[in-house]
Amino acid sequence: xxxxxxxxxxxxxxxxxxxxxxxxxxxxxxxxxxxxxxxxxxxxxxxxxxxxxxxxxxxxxxxxxxxxxxxxxxxxxxxxxxxxxxxxxxxxxxxxxxxxxxxxxxxxxxxxxxxxxxxxxxxxxxxxxxxxxxxxxxxxxxxxxxxxxxxxxxxxxxxxxxxxxxxxxxxxxxxxxxxxxxxxxxxxxxxxxxxxxxxxxxxxxxxxxxxxxxxxxxxxxxxxxxxxxxxxxxxxxxxxxxxxxxxxxxxxxxxxxxxxxxxxxxxxxxxxxxxxxxxxxxxxxxxxxxxxxxxxxxxxxxxxxxxxxxxxxxxxxxxxxxxxxxxxxxxxxxxxxxxxxxxxxxxxxxxxxxxxxxxxxxxxxxxxxxxxxxxxxxxxxxxxxxxxxxxxxxxxxxxxxxxxxxxxxxxxxxxxxxxxxxxxxxxxxxxxxxxxxxxxxxxxxxxxxxxxxxxxxxxxxxxxxxxxxxxxxxxxxxxxxxxxxxxxxxxxxxxxxxxxxxxxxxxxxxxxxxxxxxxxxxxxxxxxxxxxxxxxxxxxxxxxxxxxxxxxxxxxxxxxxxxxxxxxxxxxxx
RNA sequence: CGGGGUGUACCUCAACCUGGUAGAGGGCCGGCUUUGGGUGCCGGCUGUUGCAGGUUCAAAUCCUGCCACCCCGACCA
Numbered sequence: 316x317x318x319x320x321x322x323x324x325x326x327x328x329x330x331x332x333x334x335x336x337x338x339x340x341x342x343x344x345x346x347x348x349x350x351x352x353x354x355x356x357x358x359x360x361x362x363x364x365x366x367x368x369x370x371x372x373x374x375x376x377x378x379x380x381x382x383x384x385x386x387x388x389x390x391x392x393x394x395x396x397x398x399x400x401x402x403x404x405x406x407x408x409x410x411x412x413x414x415x416x417x418x419x420x421x422x423x424x425x426x427x428x429x430x431x432x433x434x435x436x437x438x439x440x441x442x443x444x445x446x447x448x449x450x451x452x453x454x455x456x457x458x459x460x461x462x463x464x465x466x467x468x469x470x471x472x473x474x475x476x477x478x479x480x481x482x483x484x485x486x487x488x489x490x491x492x493x494x495x496x497x498x499x500x501x502x503x504x505x506x507x508x509x510x511x512x513x514x515x516x517x518x519x520x521x522x523x524x525x526x527x528x529x530x531x532x533x534x535x536x537x538x539x540x541x542x543x544x545x546x547x548x549x550x551x552x553x554x555x556x557x558x559x560x561x562x563x564x565x566x567x568x569x570x571x572x573x574x575x576x577x578x579x580x581x582x583x584x585x586x587x588x589x590x591x592x593x594x595x596x597x598x599x600x601x602x603x604x605x606x607x608x609x610x611x612x613x614x615x616x617x618x619x620x621x622x623x624x625x626x627x628x629x630x631x632x633x634x635x636x637x638x639x640x641x642x643x644x645x646x647x648x649x650x651x652x653x654x655x656x657x658x659x660x661x662x663x664x665x666x667x668x669x670x671x672x673x674x675x676x677x678x679x680x681x682x683x684x685x686x687x688x689x690x691x692x693x694x695x696x697x698x699x700x701x702x703x704x705x706x707x708x709x710x711x712x713x714x715x716x717x718x719x720x721x722x723x724x725x726x727x728x729x730x731x732x733x734x735x736x737x738x739x740x741x742x743x744x745x746x747x748x749x750x751x752x753x754x755x756x757x758x759x760x761x762x763x764x765x766x767x768x769x770x771x772x773x774x775x776x777x778x779x780x781x782x783x784x785x786x787x788x789x790x791x792x793x794x795x796x797x798x799x800x801x802x803x804x805x806x807x808x809x810x811x812x813x814x815x816x817x818x819x820x821x822x823x824x825x826x827x828x829x830x831x832x833x834x835x836x837x838x839x840x841x842x843x844x845x846x847x848x849x850x851x852x853x854x855x856x857x858x859x860x861x862x863x864x865x866x867x868x869x870x871x872x873x874x875x876x877x878x879x880x881x882x883x884x885x886x887x888x889x
Numbered sequence: 890c891g892g893g894g895u896g897u898a899c900c901u902c903a904a905c906c907u908g909g910u911a912g913a914g915g916g917c918c919g920g921c922u923u924u925g926g927g928u929g930c931c932g933g934c935u936g937u938u939g940c941a942g943g944u945u946c947a948a949a950u951c952c953u954g955c956c957a958c959c960c961c962g963a964c965c966a
Contacts, residue, residue, distance in 0.1 A: 324899095326899095326900065327900080327915060327916080327927070328900055328914095328915065329900090329901085330900065330901085331902085332895090332959050332960095333959095334959080334960075352958065352959090406890095407965090423965095424966090453966080455964095455966090457964075457965075458890075458963080458964065459960095459961095459962090459963090459964085461959085461960085466965075466966090467966095470966070471966095472966055473966090524966095534965095618963080619963095629963065629964095630963095631891095631963075719966095720966060721966075722966070723965085723966065755965095755966050757965090757966030759966090789925090791924080791925060792925095822927090823923075823925090823926085823927075823928065824924065824925045824926065825924095825925080825926040825928080826926085826927050827925095827926085827927095828925080828926045829926065829927050830927085841925075843925060846925095853925090
């Protein structure tokens with residue numbers, strides 16, 4: 316492709332509303348343009364990358380025994396009404412009416428739709444297992460789209476669903492998909508971890524997320540230094556910490572005047588005690604009820620964990636007014652002793668002997684507080700796991716990461732099939748419920764995710780496997796010799812099946828080099844009169860600082876070798 | 890939905906506080922210049938100042954309402 320013929324609008328300055336690295340670079344390098352919040356157009360370069368990613372996923376899904384289908388995105392309401400998700404999805408569902416005023420929506424995910432297909436077409440154990448996938452645009456009216464392609468309201472997803480005669484067989488299908496995911500992400504050159512995750516709205520018995528490790532990621536993870544254990548913070552576990560606090564008998568409770576010092580930090584300083592001796596007491600609204608959640612002074616409550624422990628959908632911190640009503644004290648002086656209502660205490664907080672808590676009275680704290688003696692509570696793991704906590708599996712230290720969720724695989728069990736009548740006849744002629752799994756990859760999100768991991772201060776550094784072009788020829792000057800050399804290289808590489816972008820613009824060299832770095836094509840070939848005098852051109856991998864002089868006649872073979880390595884699936888890196 | 894912020898040219902932003910005919914840089918077009926890392930100079934192009942009302946002789950500027958977008962939280966690929 317010739318640059319002059321391509322729509323490739325690069326920007327010198329970053330649009331002000333772009334904050335994430337990938338968003339800025341995708342806009343500046345001319346891959347995408349914004350149409351509305353969380354809605355983007357893909358320009359030619361963007362489409363090329365998207366198609367490369369889709370193709371890798373397609374190949375690996377097929378290799379994993381899955382078969383491609385294409386379900387509608389415009390859906391009659393009845394299927395989601397049948398599963399109950401017409402209501403569950405709430406405002407996240409894009410709803411519309413047809414001319415007959417019938418209810419429709421745009422598909423946010425397709426469990427119901429595929430289950431409907433399967434319940435109609437699968438009758439016998441002989442028809443199972445089946446794994447089907449599609450690559451399709453999904454629509455979710457997200458409360459907060461963000462980060463360019465990282466979180467959109469319209470996005471491209473690969474969703475797959477597997478159907479089995481038993482849990483055991485479903486586990487096999489799940490493993491096949493896990494392998495397909497690993498292979499896909501490996502080929503894209505991503506550094507990721509498989510982590511345990513909350514199965515959330517999907518329901519079901521097991522799930523794992525594929526988290527791409529980047530500082531800018533919105534998910535928080537912990538991973539063990541030594542073993543394979545890794546988990547999203549919302550489900551992460553850690554070993555119980557050793558007890559802290561005074562030895563021997565705990566003296567009886569004493570009320571201490573702590574004027575104006577409400578925060579743990581301030582009280583710790585005031586009383587000259589370590590924060591771990593304190594019980595941090597927070598009042599939450601959970602299912603319309605006020606609940607006191609207690610963690611150690613140096614820990615934080617994790618609201619998802621708290622909600623799960625309380626068996627409610629969500630919790631939020633009570634207002635200052637509610638706190639005052641519940642405790643009779645200002646915020647900062649709550650405590651479990653004498654609290655009228657449910658008290659839930661983190662496992663590690665219960666291990667604090669002779670603790671300090673708020674007195675439920677403004678400007679007062681209690682010292683020598685002892686769980687069991689001075690107050691009763693339910694125990695649960697409700698705090699956020701921290702770096703340095705110990706792995707629940709092997710006991711080594713845990714490390715913290717941030718990640719972007721690139722994929723998620725679930726064992727659904729019979730969550731949808733039971734509800735929607737997905738049944739088959741077994742060998743004995745007896746009716747059984749189909750067991751299923753579902754598997755998602757955020758395809759358009761991956762475009763941004765790869766950039767988050769592959770860029771430098773000058774621009775994108777595409778892995779060869781998904782680059783929009785493999786080679787960019789920077790043509791310097793417009794003499795007949797240069798033009799002839801460029802033509803020769805271009806046609807030679809294209810004959811070998813290599814995609815080439817030729818910068819044939821009338822621009823100064825500096826402009827072309829800057830744009831080449833920005834766009835991030837992995838192999839740059841510079842053709843200029845200087846080099847041609849000695850029969851040479853320059854070859855510079857985007858990931859390396861300096862170019863290499865190469866004989867014009869040898870260039871084709873060198874480039875073909877580099878590209879072939881990747882073609883054979885030996886890794887994404889150039 | 891809660892909290893914070895911003896809407897002025899294609900982009901980045903100034904002018905707003907203190908009302909008086911809307912500007913800079915980049916970009917784009919033309920000319921000369923330059924030609925291996927965003928060359929330099931000259932000339933030109935581009936606006937219902939997000940929308941609707943209100944106050945005023947006069948509104949980008951003050952007031953009210955609405956809309957859009959961004960950021961921080963609860964959701965997710």
